[in-house]
Amino acid sequence: MNQETGTDPKVDAMLQGATSWRDEFALLRSIALGCGLTEELKWGQPCYAHEGKNIVLIHGFKEYCALLFFKGALLADPKGILVMQTENVQSARQARFTSLAQITRQRKALTACILDAIEVERAGLKVALRETSEFPTPEEFQVRLAQLPALRTAFDALTPGRQRAYLLHFAGAKQSKTRASRVENCMPLILDGLGLNDR
Template sequence: MSKPERNPKVDAYLDKKSKWSQEISALRELVLEFDVQEDFKWYQPCYKVNGKNIIILGPFKDFCVLSFFKGVLLEDPKNLLEQMGENSQSSRVVKITSLDQIASHKNDYRDLIKQAINNEKEGKKVAMKTTSEYEVPEELKLMFNENPDLKTAFEKLTPGRQRGYLLHISAAKQSKTRFARIEKFIPNIMQGKGFQE
C-alpha cells in the first residue's frame, strides 16, 4: 500500500507552530499510516475514506483532539473516547495533552483509526435522533398557541434549524430566559433562518 498524499494546506497549517502543532503533527503521522485521503476542512486536518469525513484533528485551549465523526460506533475497551457535548450524537474524541500521551497510547489510537476506516468502508451508519424526538419547550408551545403563523413558520424550517432552536431555547434554565430567546428569534423563524444566521 502506498502512503497517502499529504495535503499542502495541512503542511502550511502545521508550519505555523501553534500551541498543539507538535501533538497534531504526531497524530497526523499516525492517521497517515492508513489508506485515507488528507483534506483541510474547517481550518483543521481532516481525513476521508470513500469521500466521507471520518477523522478530524483539532486544537482547543487545554488540549487537542483526535476526533471521530462516527465515534459512537467504535469499540473502546480502554475508555479513551469522550463525548464533547451533551448533544453530540455521533462524534467522539480522544483529548490529547502531550506527546507522551500519544506515544504511550499509539497502538490504542491505531486500533480506533482502523475501526473508523473499516466502519466507513462497510457503510455503517449512526442512528441519529430525529427532530421529532426532541422535546419542545413549554414556552415555545405557548407561543405557537398564541401565534399560529409562528408555528407554521417553525414547521417549515429544515430539521437542523428546528433542532438548533429547540436546543438553544431548552438550554436556558429559567422560563423567562426561554421566553426571551423565543421573542428574540421570532423574526429569524418567520424568515426561515436558523438562530445563528
C-alpha cells in the same frame, strides 16, 4: 495535494501557524495519514477521509487537543479512549489529549479506532439519530408557537437538524427569562426559514 506525501499544503500552513498543540497535531496527522486516509482542510481544521467519507478531524481547545471520530458512537473502543463532547452529541466522539506523551502511549489504540472507523464507512453503517420530537420543547417556545401559527408553520418547514439546533439553543438557558429572550431573538430567523447558524 502533495501526491508523494498525501499531505495538503493548506494543512501545512495551518499547522505552521498553530500557536498551541503544534507537536501534538503533527503526531495525530502522522497517525491518520499512516492509516491511508486522505488529508484536507475542512472547517478550518485538518480532516481525514477514506474514499471521500470523513473519518476523523484534528482540533484543539484551550485545555486539550483532540481527534474527533465522526461516527465514534459506532466504534468498539476496547481501550475506552473515546468520549462524548457534550450530552447532546449523537454521533461523534473525541479522543482527548493534553500532551505528546499521552498520544504516543495511545497510538496503537488510536490506530485501531481509525481502522475500525474505516470499516464502519465501508460497511455503510449509520448512527441512529434521535428524532426531533424526542428533544424537549421549552415552554417559552411552546407558548410562542401556539400564539403565532406562522411561526409553527415556519418551524415545521425547517430541516430536522435546524429544528434540533433551535431546541437545544432554547433549552440550554437555565432561566426562563433567558429562554424567552432566545426565542424572541430567533423568531425572525425561523420565520425567514433560516437555521440558527445561517445568519
